[in-house]
Structure formats: C-alpha cells, structure tokens
Amino acid sequence: MVRFVLIMAAVLLGLFLFFRWNYQVNTSQPDGDSAPFTSSVTLPLV
Incomplete structure (x- = not known):
C-alpha cells in the first residue's frame, strides 16, 4: 500500500513538472515554431 x-x-509530481x-515553453516562444508540437503533446493528455 505504501x-x-x-x-x-x-x-x-512528474506530470505536474x-x-x-x-x-x-509554450508561452516563452510565441513565434509558433514549437507551438503545434507542444499543443499536440498536451491536448491528448488533458
């Protein structure tokens, strides 16, 4: 149990970090280069 x-x-904790x-990363780079990648990674998890 423990x-x-x-x-x-x-x-x-790993998911939170x-x-x-x-x-x-998504907010510090608003140029859109990494935005599609990060959104495609986070959307299925959310």
Missing part, C-alpha cells in the same frame, strides 16, 4: 502511494505521488515546463 509503495502504491509513493508511485502515485511520483507520477503526479512536465505540464509546468510545457506551459513555460
């Missing part, structure tokens, strides 16, 4: 909780916490990094 191992399951630790794994879930690690997965949630990934979305935060993806959001920073």
